[in-house]
Amino acid sequence: MTESAGTAVGDVSYSAVARIGVRPGAVSGIAVTPHGGTLMVTQHADDSVSSLDTDTCTRSWTLAGVGEPFAIAIAGARAYVSTVSAAYDSILVIDTGTDRVIGDYPVAHSVRDLAASPDGRYVYACRAAALGADVAVIDTAAERVDAISLTAGGAEPGAIPDCVRVSPDGSRLYVAVQWPTGAELTVIDTNRYRALGTIAIGPPIRDVALSPHGDRAYVLGCGTDLGAVVHVVDTGSGAVIGTAKISDVGGLVTQLTLSRDGERAYLVDDESVLVLSTHSLGVVDAIAVADHPSCVVESPAGDYLYVADYAGTVNVLAISCTTTAAPLPEEAEVALLELLQGQPALI
8 A cells, every 4th residue: 555645634634714604405516716715505495506705704695596506617707507497407607706697508408417627618517318318518618509428329218417527637527327227437538529438336426526637536436225435446547446435424425525635535424524535545534514514615725625514504614734745656556445346448
């Protein structure tokens, strides 16, 4: 096992500094602007989207009457929010600097999740329909919407995409797709608008997080006992190179996201936020939240963790690092707790 030579995970601590009241009800999604000054949160049951000022720790703006907002992605000065109406789903565009709605992209079928390219030009929405699943690609510059099929044979019922993630360089999409026979991770070439292959995972996928350099994908699976399993995928070879069962979870797992430096993973369950080392996949800390955590995001500078809950509050925690060390060598490998299979390639 190669030990982390970056900031030691055990030397990172979290301390509560503020609580930001949003509106009553669960926070469904949370995202932070690139400069870190604004948080955008969605509340599905409340039909609202709110903007929070991270400097004053106050709610600065709320857009009410938004149909069941859930997924949210931020690129540059724009936030993209999935909404639902009786006629169709759509992607709402909000200027995070002025808190104004500046666009709305109607899309067919049911939007399950959103991601935005690093340069903000493209927005990706994974969608489920009666006869198949796809990813809608919104070119925000050309005002055009295209689609990439997730079912290679055309109409193929039973596929449900649950989350979509874009690589740091914008060249790949990773889409978690649930099938009646098991879950898989579909890899898409964003330049050629086509699927490159799939990586079999097995248990239902709850979330996917990519490392800062895009060389690893951490896939959060939900076991039959409602426990959690984290799979590590080498994105270069398409091989599942390691897995770990997380026995400390306190209920249904809902999210997995990484710290900005890639040293830690935040796993959200019904009771707490578990902090994992991405090198050992072991639990190194647990962050308790009184009103049950729903989703989290770390600030761009890595100095704050924002934990939203089911009561409509965002808990602000300061992140303190007491020890630093030399950067991890590029050739170092992530610790493998258990090999799932030999060298499963993209199929």
